[in-house]
Amino acid sequence: MAFTSDIEIARAAKKRPIGEIGAKLGIGADDLVPYGHDKAKIGQPFIDSLADRPNGKLILVTAVNPTPAGEGKTTTTVGLGDGLSAIGKKAAICIREASLGPCFGMKGGAAGGGYAQVVPMEDMNLHFTGDFHAITSAHNLLSAMIDNHIYWGNELGIDTRRVTWRRVMDMNDRALRQITTSLGGVANGFPREAGFDITVASEVMACLCLASSLADLQDRLGAIIVAYTRDRTPVYARDIKADGAMTVLLKDAMQPNLVQTLENNPAFVHGGPFANIAHGCNSVIATTTALKLADYVVTEAGFGADLGAEKFMNIKCRKAGLAPDCVVLVATVRAMKMNGGVKKADLGAENVDAVQAGCANLGRHLENLRGFGVPVVVAINHFAGDTEAEIAAVQDFIAGQGAEAILCKHWANGSDGTRDLAAKVVATIEAGGADFAPLYPDEMGLADKIDTICRRIYRADGAQMDSKIRAQLKQWEDQGHGHLPVCMAKTQYSFSTDPEARGAPTGFTIPVREVRLSAGAGFVVAICGEIMTMPGLPRVPSAEAIGLNDAGDIEGLF
């Protein structure tokens, strides 16, 4: 059988008009705002009209620590959504939007893979419905208004050395990481150090993804700290009077996007905050809207369960008043092997011992997730080279933990490959075991929250914070930010801060290098390692090979 690429499968998709997809969820044509024939936003008045409806069941798809072998978290999210539909359930999936910039560095990311994809894939990797462009505009309007305020007399007394609000661009452009602005004399302002991040790293993105309404969005935008005065008093976006205009720029972007899977099931694709300095989940408004329209909503969170699921539970669910009914923890035989010490080049050979050793990683995630009071089903995302003995090793391990690991073949077979998983998830939810609680209460001190995550989730011997960082956290508590949850920024490859320490490492501490207050988004970021907020392009960027062919199709993007 000839290999069929993701893009070939996506292009061969028999898409239905987006109105039909909306109709599956009971959304009328007038309540959809079309963007082309295969994308739409869901109109705000319709969303507002849903408030009194009951919620469907919420399923989080998360995964073991990512390895270069690939885990297929989004693929499994799509596959499970299709599987639920295939067994007769009214289901929808909620995933994040892709960032445009990185597609021109490495090859663009599909939304899912194989026969478990969301389409239109090309649009979703390019401008889509313009949400990220709107976020870029809103962010940079605030930046321009800050420098303009300084230019016209600086009434607020901003210390130009302490402007914390940078600019953003949805592009991999390392030259913009650190710049000096306002050069060239009197007419251009006051020279100062500045820089650009990539748009997904914008706090505006995090605000949009956590906001429950446009009014809430404006409140969050207004609460963003943009600078400090010489006496360290924070200056907020609302002091700059930018929050109203930013909200206007985000009015359309706030409405969730509806597209479809290859099997013509509804997919909400909305928001895409960084999974390190932000919480890495799709928008609250998309998830809450989907829960009003479908009986089962499948969503995902960035990176492995130590980062993604932890933030989903402690930030998104806490803030939005959501409680997941079931967690699907994705593992692959290949990832277990790598966690068990096998190198990527040696993944082709059967190695049951390594699989068994690597299951320590899976087991720890399982235990962590259960700690949130939510039942867990393990999904083994099947790869063609997996042997029966290897698969059995994972299943045996999970059975030993009192859970079940379901083999899934959605990449090859679409919903036919996830019917078992879907049935197991439904049975688990119907058994009603969920009793969700976040890991720590709002009232816990900020340093303790960080320490709790490090000990309870990463299994570290604690967080390492010097006195300066502790003093900063204390100051924020004194300023009224102590109730905020914590957003950890740490390598996704390990429970520890050493990306090479796969499996289930112990005997380490987590050094916190820096803390940042995202007062608009509503969390404190604890940075534990190098965080790159503006990527660069590789020596040969994929952009060089991207173009339109004679048929008008895009070449080289995937």
Added chain:
Amino acid sequence: MAFTSDIEIARAAKKRPIGEIGAKLGIGADDLVPYGHDKAKIGQPFIDSLADRPNGKLILVTAVNPTPAGEGKTTTTVGLGDGLSAIGKKAAICIREASLGPCFGMKGGAAGGGYAQVVPMEDMNLHFTGDFHAITSAHNLLSAMIDNHIYWGNELGIDTRRVTWRRVMDMNDRALRQITTSLGGVANGFPREAGFDITVASEVMACLCLASSLADLQDRLGAIIVAYTRDRTPVYARDIKADGAMTVLLKDAMQPNLVQTLENNPAFVHGGPFANIAHGCNSVIATTTALKLADYVVTEAGFGADLGAEKFMNIKCRKAGLAPDCVVLVATVRAMKMNGGVKKADLGAENVDAVQAGCANLGRHLENLRGFGVPVVVAINHFAGDTEAEIAAVQDFIAGQGAEAILCKHWANGSDGTRDLAAKVVATIEAGGADFAPLYPDEMGLADKIDTICRRIYRADGAQMDSKIRAQLKQWEDQGHGHLPVCMAKTQYSFSTDPEARGAPTGFTIPVREVRLSAGAGFVVAICGEIMTMPGLPRVPSAEAIGLNDAGDIEGLF
């Protein structure tokens, strides 16, 4: 009668679904790419299918030199389109898209005014269909790839002091006019001086607006000069291998946008290049598509006829093989008064002498336009305070020039106010007097082209170019760019370079301060005065008052 604002009128518009507007032009639902219910792009395959159809008649709306009194060129374009429809003609208008950034400085610009507007006004002033965002992305991808090329070894030998390609943002942000990039050490590249322009000033915008097809667009993008080597050899975008990916980013933006007037007539709104360092006309693809679909197409060009119409004729028509059938020259009694020496504060008082004196400006434009071999109709855009004697003064003056000046009341009455103008335009076209020729042949030398425009259009005693500028023009001729037309960048307020010299000044020369080669767009820019390519925000930017009200409507944008 209570005064009704433009925005109130626009919000009260009884818009028809965009499919109905398309149907008026014979565009099927499948050939429209909807953006919401009131905006659509026209699909590329449909555009391609029109090639063999005959063209309708092309009408250019231009104006006297702009004054603070307002001339209403776009308003008259809209009014004439509606007037042609009202007298039973199949008509469409073609206007430019608005830039988002400036709306947050001064109040946003409507598309037309009073009862001669294009809607949806708010969308058109914000993100619209994302075209400008796509242009921003394509432009900045090229910028990132240039610095990335330098970072990875600079194989092309780019002189980092001579990178001419800047970055763009659709925002008024003076702090970005002049910056140093790539600071912060080895990982961020090679520090150099750089800067941002506003998106409408991008050569990518000019390329998109002049391209006849996506293939032509890619050729133009590839031909953009981005830098020079130490020995002054030009480096092109195609050398950076950015042209294919840029075209992919512009694939959707290249398709013209369709919206509607208040009277539900079709309006193409597409492209918006600067009227100084670029040619200031809507896209060629929109105009040529409209000409295949309507019997009468009304379009406009930026600024007064000395700049806008001259570039429309010598750049857009020449490049696109278009020949206008009629020109409508817009004048107002108020503008005539200001050209006759009256100050803005004194415009309220009747002053027939000043009107008569100011008509010298109108007369010179009329003569210039006739020089292109196209019949001219003068439209007097009526303002409530105009007296009968003042109106008669303009009409008498024009009658003395062997033409007719038609009083138009579209601002107050919509198409009822432009039936006479529409009838006169149709009669003029049917009389068949048009024999269009550009002002100068392709073969004329670049310096002579500049001089010809200065003498024949501005009525200057010639262009002033020092030996360095002449040498530069000569070098470009030697490099094969001598056939290009010239794009003049000069104040729009006067035939001369002195913005205070209203009326019909004589006895001046035009100093050319700088020349730039826009090899992708396909013209040589002659800069005669200060050209601001990145605006700043005022002391109290309008953004401070912009927000959503409780009904979810936008406040403060207009």
